[in-house]
Amino acid sequence: MDFNRLYVSCAPPSLLQSLPEEVIGVGALSRSSLSLLSVFTDLLGQLVTRKFALCLPSSIEARGAIFFGDGPYYLPYHRDPSTDFDVAKVLTYTPLQGDRTSLGYFINLTGISIHGKDMHVPQNSFNCNQSVKLSTIVPYTTLKSNIYKTFIRGFKKAAKGINQVPKVEPFRLCFTVGTSTNGLVIPQIDLLLGNGEKWTIYPSNSIKQVDDNVACLAFIDGGKTAEQAVVIGTFQMEDNLLQFDLDQSRLGFSSSLYPYGTTCGGFNFTV
Numbered sequence: 454m455d456f457n458r459l460y461v462s463c464a465p466p467s468l469l470q471s472l473p474e475e476v477i478g479v480g481a482l483s484r485s486s487l488s489l490l491s492v493f494t495d496l497l498g499q500l501v502t503r504k505f506a507l508c509l510p511s512s513i514e515a516r517g518a519i520f521f522g523d524g525p526y527y528l529p530y531h532r533d534p535s536t537d538f539d540v541a542k543v544l545t546y547t548p549l550q551g552d553r554t555s556l557g558y559f560i561n562l563t564g565i566s567i568h569g570k571d572m573h574v575p576q577n578s579f580n581c582n583q584s585v586k587l588s589t590i591v592p593y594t595t596l597k598s599n600i601y602k603t604f605i606r607g608f609k610k611a612a613k614g615i616n617q618v619p620k621v622e623p624f625r626l627c628f629t630v631g632t633s634t635n636g637l638v639i640p641q642i643d644l645l646l647g648n649g650e651k652w653t654i655y656p657s658n659s660i661k662q663v664d665d666n667v668a669c670l671a672f673i674d675g676g677k678t679a680e681q682a683v684v685i686g687t688f689q690m691e692d693n694l695l696q697f698d699l700d701q702s703r704l705g706f707s708s709s710l711y712p713y714g715t716t717c718g719g720f721n722f723t724v
Contacts, residue, residue: 482507482519482589483556484699490521503699507589508540508717511657511691515718526694528715538715540694544705547646549697550584558697559584560704561647562683565604568611568640574603578682585683587695587704593623593661593686595675600682608670611640624661624669644685655709658689692716 469476480489482505490505506520508528520526524541550559562585565572578600579585596604605626609617615638616629639656646652661671671688675681694717696705710716 482697484558485556490699504697506540506694506696506705507690508694508720509589509687509691510716510718512718515716516720517717518720524696526696527720528694528710528717529719530714531716531719532714534719538713540707540710540713540715541696541705543707543713544694544696545650545652545707546698546703546705547648547650547652549699549702549704551702555586558587558704560587561585562644563647564645565600566643566645566651567604567607569643570607570611571645572600572603572607574600585685586681587685587690589687589690591684591686592688593671593673594689595673595679595681595684595686597675597679597682598677601672601674604672605670608640608642614638618667621663621667621669623673624663624671625674627663627667627669628660629666630660630662630668652706653708654689655711657709657711658691658693661688692718 469478472479482489490503494503502523504523506524506526508518508520508526510517525539526541527537527539530536530538547560550561562579564574564579578597608626612628618627618629621627639660641656642654642659644652644654659671660668662668673686675684692710694705694707694710698705707713
């Protein structure tokens with residue numbers, strides 16, 4: 454195969470010091486012409502469609518996976534590792550929104566529901582075009598202050614039966630949970646999307662265990678002047694498969710894979 458237009462760059466070790474110890478480089482997944490997806494489609498042409506799927510693990514001991522091109526996206530069932538589950542079959546889709554000032558990815562968000570009750574925020578709170586950004590750099594979903602305050606009030610009310618404790622930075626709302634969140638009735642959060650679909654955020658993606666006895670709501674106040682009203686961070690993406698389809702300009706999302714009996718850390722790289 455003739456590898457034309459292959460772009461490679463090198464960096465001194467000093468530029469990689471802020472990265473985790475085992476990381477040896479960075480690969481772009483944006484809309485940029487130098488992103489990994491663009492490079493692969495340039496090299497392989499019609500053999501690879503302009504889409505990729507991202508599956509981030511919830512454990513630092515597990516490996517996630519990135520799939521370039523179309524599915525199926527096979528992950529093993531935890532109860533029967535010999536049986537594979539095609540996550541592509543359970544994806545829900547919503548349009549990707551354009552943003553001329555960014556090479557990132559945006560979706561249309563019209564509201565947030567907590568425990569089945571819609572939040573009441575001023576009209577157009579989610580930016581003028583109601584688009585929110587997806588980020589693999591931001592660790593926790595960040596909300597502009599006016600949205601965050603309403604969100605916290607709604608979550609407190611829905612979680613009234615859970616004992617609250619002093620905040621643990623960078624979080625503002627924390628609870629006594631013992632050694633795990635299992636058995637607690639944690640309010641479910643739904644991101645209400647412009648095409649009528651909803652992205653359900655289960656407790657595994659909304660509550661962060663900070664020590665043996667305390668867990669916190671893993672959403673951050675982005676301040677009054679935040680550029681984006683909402684930025685969806687990596688904690689909310691963990692063990693969710695996200696498919697970025699640039700050909701059809703849409704995002705496919707699974708919500709948590711736990712109910713399907715699998716996780717993003719189960720992909721078999723030896724096959």
